[in-house]
Amino acid sequence: MTQAPKKLFIKTYGCQMNVYDSERMAEALGASGYVTTEVQDEADMVLLNTCHIREKAAEKVYSDLGRLRPLKEAKPDLKIGVAGCVAQAEGEEILNRMPLVDLVVGPQSYHRLPEMEARVGQGGRAVDTEFPEDDKFAALKSRPKAKRGPTAFLTVQEGCDKFCAFCVVPYTRGAEVSRPAERIVAEARGLVEAGVREVTLLGQNVNAWHGAEGGLAALVGQLAQIDGLERIRYTTSHPNDMDEALIAAHGHEAKLMPYLHLPVQSGSDRILKAMNRKHTAEEYIRLIERIRAARPDILMTSDFIVGFPGETDADFEATMDLVREVRYGSAFSFKYSPRPGTPAAERKVQVAPEVMDDRLQRLQGLLTQQQRAAQDAMVGRETTVLLEKPGRLPGQMVGKSEHLFAVHVDAPEALRGEIVKVRITEAGPNSLGGTLLA
Numbered sequence: 497m498t499q500a501p502k503k504l505f506i507k508t509y510g511c512q513m514n515v516y517d518s519e520r521m522a523e524a525l526g527a528s529g530y531v532t533t534e535v536q537d538e539a540d541m542v543l544l545n546t547c548h549i550r551e552k553a554a555e556k557v558y559s560d561l562g563r564l565r566p567l568k569e570a571k572p573d574l575k576i577g578v579a580g581c582v583a584q585a586e587g588e589e590i591l592n593r594m595p596l597v598d599l600v601v602g603p604q605s606y607h608r609l610p611e612m613e614a615r616v617g618q619g620g621r622a623v624d625t626e627f628p629e630d631d632k633f634a635a636l637k638s639r640p641k642a643k644r645g646p647t648a649f650l651t652v653q654e655g656c657d658k659f660c661a662f663c664v665v666p667y668t669r670g671a672e673v674s675r676p677a678e679r680i681v682a683e684a685r686g687l688v689e690a691g692v693r694e695v696t697l698l699g700q701n702v703n704a705w706h707g708a709e710g711g712l713a714a715l716v717g718q719l720a721q722i723d724g725l726e727r728i729r730y731t732t733s734h735p736n737d738m739d740e741a742l743i744a745a746h747g748h749e750a751k752l753m754p755y756l757h758l759p760v761q762s763g764s765d766r767i768l769k770a771m772n773r774k775h776t777a778e779e780y781i782r783l784i785e786r787i788r789a790a791r792p793d794i795l796m797t798s799d800f801i802v803g804f805p806g807e808t809d810a811d812f813e814a815t816m817d818l819v820r821e822v823r824y825g826s827a828f829s830f831k832y833s834p835r836p837g838t839p840a841a842e843r844k845v846q847v848a849p850e851v852m853d854d855r856l857q858r859l860q861g862l863l864t865q866q867q868r869a870a871q872d873a874m875v876g877r878e879t880t881v882l883l884e885k886p887g888r889l890p891g892q893m894v895g896k897s898e899h900l901f902a903v904h905v906d907a908p909e910a911l912r913g914e915i916v917k918v919r920i921t922e923a924g925p926n927s928l929g930g931t932l933l934a
């Protein structure tokens with residue numbers, strides 16, 4: 497008699513890198529007999545793959561763990577694990593505060609999950625938040641060949657050496673590490689065999705990838721040679737790592753999509769210096785001019801922090817000026833909040849909450865206007881759309897355009913996974929509408 501598979505429920509917080517890591521953790525635990533479930537209550541193991549970027553991240557994880565108590569009481573054999581950046585930051589403390597937690601695993605150690613799970617199966621508890629010497633990706637088994645959707649994330653780089661004053665990533669993910677090109681190419685080939693047409697290369701500092709000579713541009717060039725892989729994107733980039741070859745690749749590599757997330761955070765040189773971003777607003781603007789010279793229709797997006805400690809009205813106006821000059825297709829903007837252990841958290845000159853609210857509202861108003869303008873500018877244009885799933889209406893499919901806009905198209909479901917030519921006919925607040933072209 498074959499044993500029924502054990503069920504694994506993973507809750508993923510935060511960024512795309514965590515989405516990728518959750519997939520790899522599920523695959524690693526597949527070796528221990530687990531299959532994933534979408535239903536938490538039927539799980540034999542619950543893993544919270546956490547993020548430390550937002551305010552009070554650890555407290556939110558502790559309260560989510562508290563909510564798992566009734567399930568653990570009803571199913572005493574249920575295994576509960578905490579993974580990701582909160583696991584890295586809190587480590588053993590999670591076991592001390594939460595007796596219901598069985599294992600804590602940091603983002604660089606999750607290839608060891610099967611051994612940790614086995615230890616828990618024998619009645620123990622397990623913590624691993626090392627930055628081990630062994631390469632976790634090399635230790636993980638090849639990815640299963642089961643049929644997948646048409647888009648996939650592919651982590652190529654992890655960690656960060658930049659130490660922006662507000663950010664915990666260098667402490668939770670460690671120093672920059674690049675995966676070797678041949679392993680990335682092999683993984684991409686496997687994804688294509690499984691049905692993937694578009695990959696997004698991921699890294700905390702993806703354009704600092706140095707797994708082979710020529711940097712990220714060379715990697716993009718190698719990936720572009722894979723038959724069946726039609727689109728390549730990458731995120732998140734630091735302005736100082738946009739080298740000439742990568743800028744040029746946007747001009748000549750047809751598979752590299754015309755979309756670039758290039759966070760600037762502030763338009764004030766004083767604040768950029770205090771943030772330790774190591775470039776000025778002018779340098780960033782000139783960089784975008786060079787990128788646009790290579791690929792005139794590229795859509796730029798960014799992240800902004802308003803109310804960084806010491807930000808004056810003049811500093812904030814410099815951010816507004818920069819946004820007006822660059823003209824973004826979309827952007828994320830947040831009020832500053834201190835992350836324990838970061839240099840900015842020590843700064844005394846905090847901006848009043850009501851001032852931050854007002855600035856955020858003004859910035860978001862401007863960014864929304866620019867986003868609408870970018871969407872409106874698409875109307876009447878031809879683009880390609882990778883159809884991913886059925887839309888809300890019968891007979892409709894939805895997919896992403898080259899510029900990463902969601903586009904609804906009247907199309908049969910048989911076209912799922914296909915890249916189709918579309919003329920954009922309308923722009924709504926969150927998506928575009930278009931008609932199929934022959």
Ligand code: SF4
Binds near residue numbers: 657666700
């Ligand atoms: S470059 Fe990005 S990940 Fe690295 S410290 Fe700065 S904000 Fe954090």
